[in-house]
Structures are given as C-alpha cells and as structure tokens.
Amino acid sequence: MDDKTETFERHRRRLFGLAYRMLGTVGDAEDAVQDTWLRWHRADAAKIETPEAWLVTACTRLCIDRLRAARTEREHYTGTWLPEPIIGPLIELEVAPAPDMVPGELADDLSMALLVVMERLSPAERTAWLLREAFDYDYGQLAVALKKTEPACRQLVSRAQKHIAEARPRFAADAGAARALAAKFTAATQAGDVAQIAGLLTEDAMLWSDGGGKAQAALNIIHGADKVARFFGGIAFKQPGDLRRVPCLINRQPGVMTYEADGRPYSAMGFDIRDGVVHTVFIVRNPDKLARVPAL
Known part of the structure; x- marks a missing residue:
C-alpha cells in the first residue's frame, strides 16, 4: 500500500x-x-x-x-x-x-x-x-x-x-435502564397491551414510521401517548404471528430488530428515552433501508 x-x-x-x-x-x-x-x-x-x-x-x-x-x-x-x-x-x-x-x-x-x-x-x-x-x-x-x-x-x-x-434530552439515559425499558416496551407492543404501552410513554410521545411507500407504515407522525399506544394495540394482531424479535443496538441506542419466519428483516424499532420513559419511537420498515441488515 x-x-x-x-x-x-x-x-x-x-x-x-x-x-x-x-x-x-x-x-x-x-x-x-x-x-x-x-x-x-x-x-x-x-x-x-x-x-x-x-x-x-x-x-x-x-x-x-x-x-x-x-x-x-x-x-x-x-x-x-x-x-x-x-x-x-x-x-x-x-x-x-x-x-x-x-x-x-x-x-x-x-x-x-x-x-x-x-x-x-x-x-x-x-x-x-x-x-x-x-x-x-x-x-x-x-x-x-x-x-x-x-x-x-x-x-x-x-x-x-x-x-x-x-x-435533545439534557441527560443521556442509563444504558442498563434503557435496555430494560426497551424490552418492556417491546413485550407490551407484542401483547397489544394499550394501557401498559401508554404507561411507558411520555404524554407528548411521538411515533415516526418509515415505510417509504414499500411497506405498511403510518404515513404521518403520530402524536400523544394515547394515540401511539392505540396504534400499537391496533397492529399487534395484524402482524404475522411468527415474527421474531431480537434486542439490539440501533444507532448505538437500545432497540429491537424484527424478522420474518424466513429470517428476512421486517422492521427496526428504536427509541428516544427521556426521564426513564419513551419519548419517541422510530420504526423503519422501508425494505431499501433494511437491505444491509443481515438475515437472521
């Protein structure tokens, strides 16, 4: 060289x-x-x-x-x-x-x-x-x-x-606490427990969902803990039942990758955590943006 x-x-x-x-x-x-x-x-x-x-x-x-x-x-x-x-x-x-x-x-x-x-x-x-x-x-x-x-x-x-x-939040979330919160939130969304989901969100929570017109996703940002919780409650039983959820780091923050039964990436969900609760949920479903994620 x-x-x-x-x-x-x-x-x-x-x-x-x-x-x-x-x-x-x-x-x-x-x-x-x-x-x-x-x-x-x-x-x-x-x-x-x-x-x-x-x-x-x-x-x-x-x-x-x-x-x-x-x-x-x-x-x-x-x-x-x-x-x-x-x-x-x-x-x-x-x-x-x-x-x-x-x-x-x-x-x-x-x-x-x-x-x-x-x-x-x-x-x-x-x-x-x-x-x-x-x-x-x-x-x-x-x-x-x-x-x-x-x-x-x-x-x-x-x-x-x-x-x-x-x-941006004034203080970064503790890594261990953030991982635990991400796991708890993921379990609540998987179960479709609207009340529990809402309890893990700030009142002014937001959901950003990116499907790029190529995968199902909310077209607009969803505002408010109640609306975000009801969104997750609504999709919980519409998603494939054999999805696999794997905790991971998404952009160096605790998150979860979801995979289809054949191992293909289905979605990436990350969180912005403030004061011990979730302020913003980010879901990427656009397959073009998941193309570099290795299959499970």
Missing part, C-alpha cells in the same frame, strides 16, 4: 462517520467517501499541508452537494423519512471529541433522535455544527470548509445549536 492510500485508509472511518451524519444513509455515505478518495487520488499530495483537513473538507463539500439533491427527493418521499438504521456492530463510527465534551456523549451520538433533528437544519447549518461540535473545528477552519466568513460560520453553529438543544 502506497503512502497516499495508507493516509486515506487511516481516515476512512472518520470520513464515513461525517458522511453518514450528513446524509443519513449508508449507501450515500459510502459513495461520498469513494468520491473523496477519487479526488484525493488525483490531488497533488506535495501541495497538501494537512491531509486530514483536506480530506474532511473535500468530503464535506461532496456531502453538501448530495444533501441538497437529496432534499428535493425527500420532499416527494411517501410518508415520513427516517435515516437508514445502523444495527448493532454493523460498523463503528469514529469522531474526535472536543476537549470540553463529555466522552461518548455528543461525539458518539448517532441516535435516530439526533439525526431526525439534523434533518431540519440547512445543509450549511448541519455541516457547521458537525465540524464544530463533533470534529472540533475552529471557526477559521469552518470558514475554509464552507467558503464563508468566520462570523457567518458562528451564526450557522449558533442556529444549529439552538435547534438541537431544544429537541
């Missing part, structure tokens, strides 16, 4: 982590990383002072272009759009935490809840926030990466921080 290839491979996982957070799908992230490699391969290494910064900047700009195109497609998406889930140990994403960051908190946050919030940001806001908070870029580096002034970059980060802070 030559020096140029070795340098790129050393940063590949980092670039994928950035691209996935930007684009929300594994395939698009992989394509962005591959395009970054092609640009890197054609570049004159002798003129590049800091390879890592060059690679991150190149990948960032490719992602912004892809994100703008994807936004047009998502406007015509059938039902609610959710990111492609990353299941269990499918891949580990690495980022470098900022010095003032609690290790494993923001830098490792791949949760559906965060990615959904980031969908509300403009491409520039999303990029500025990611590079600043998860990759520890200073505002001078942001200005170069985004081709904007430093004051403009500060405004982008500030706006993004405000949106994200409003939508």
